[in-house]
Amino acid sequence: GQQVMQIPQYQHVQEGEDFTTYCNSSTTLSNIQWYKQRPGGHPVFLIQLVKSGEVKKQKRLTFQFGEAKKNSSLHITATQTTDVGTYFCAPSSGTYKYIFGTGTRLKVLA
Amino acid sequence: SQTIHQWPATLVQPVGSPLSLECTVEGTSNPNLYWYRQAAGRGLQLLFYSVGIGQISSEVPQNLSASRPQDRQFILSSKKLLLSDSGFYLCAWSVGGGFYNEQFFGPGTRLTVL
Numbered sequence: 001g002q003q004v005m006q007i008p009q010y011q012h013v014q015e016g017e018d019f020t021t022y023c024n025s026s027t028t029l030s031n032i033q034w035y036k037q038r039p040g041g042h043p044v045f046l047i048q049l050v051k052s053g054e055v056k057k058q059k060r061l062t063f064q065f066g067e068a069k070k071n072s073s074l075h076i077t078a079t080q081t082t083d084v085g086t087y088f089c090a091p092s093s094g095t096y097k098y099i100f101g102t103g104t105r106l107k108v109l110a
Numbered sequence: 111s112q113t114i115h116q117w118p119a120t121l122v123q124p125v126g127s128p129l130s131l132e133c134t135v136e137g138t139s140n141p142n143l144y145w146y147r148q149a150a151g152r153g154l155q156l157l158f159y160s161v162g163i164g165q166i167s168s169e170v171p172q173n174l175s176a177s178r179p180q181d182r183q184f185i186l187s188s189k190k191l192l193l194s195d196s197g198f199y200l201c202a203w204s205v206g207g208g209f210y211n212e213q214f215f216g217p218g219t220r221l222t223v224l
Contacts, residue, residue: 006153031210033212033213035213042200042215042216042217042218043154043200043202043213043215044215045212045213045214048210048212050210088153088154090213096142096159096161096167096204097144097156097159097167097169098156098213099156100146100153100154100155100156101153102152102153103152103153103154105151
């Protein structure tokens with residue numbers, strides 16, 4: 001079955017530093033979604049990537065889908081305290097179900 | 111606009127007791143519906159999903175079951191809770207009819223089994 005690895009598991013950064021989380025799948029993906037979960041909250045959709053090599057930006061966030069559609073990354077430039085939370089990738093192999101990654105918990109030190 | 115409701119928000123149940131968690135969606139028709147469980151500090155585990163009334167796909171064999179008696183209602187049940195059933199239960203919906211649709215999550219139910 002599909003396995004999703006997300007690294008790192010935890011990341012502490014100083015405010016203003018950059019942050020990157022990586023998502024790797026054992027199978028070729030149809031698309032991948034990214035979500036953010038604030039402490040104590042529920043996941044909130046950030047972006048979806050569909051095309052091989054696709055890059056999308058949302059202000060300080062940059063999302064990338066690998067050429068082979070087996071991996072993806074989320075990069076945050078100049079982190080802020082509001083970026084605190086857990087970031088999940090959720091790949092799909094072309095069905096209605098999404099297998100969430102293990103998540104990367106980001107802490108930003110002011 | 112669409113909204114998703116889950117209740118209760120928190121629940122403390124003894125081992126061996128039954129469980130019923132309800133999720134309803136408003137403002138959309140024929141949504142795809144999902145149940146996830148999140149253990150403390152962990153990722154989301156997909157438990158069940160449904161693409162239509164009475165259609166349930168189970169992802170993890172366990173003592174939980176799901177039902178969809180109405181188009182916008184999704185229920186998670188158990189006849190006898192285990193300690194390992196403790197966790198944060200999240201219901202989610204997405205627009206029906208396609209794969210490439212974002213999921214909208216409800217506020218969740220925090221279940222503690224003692």
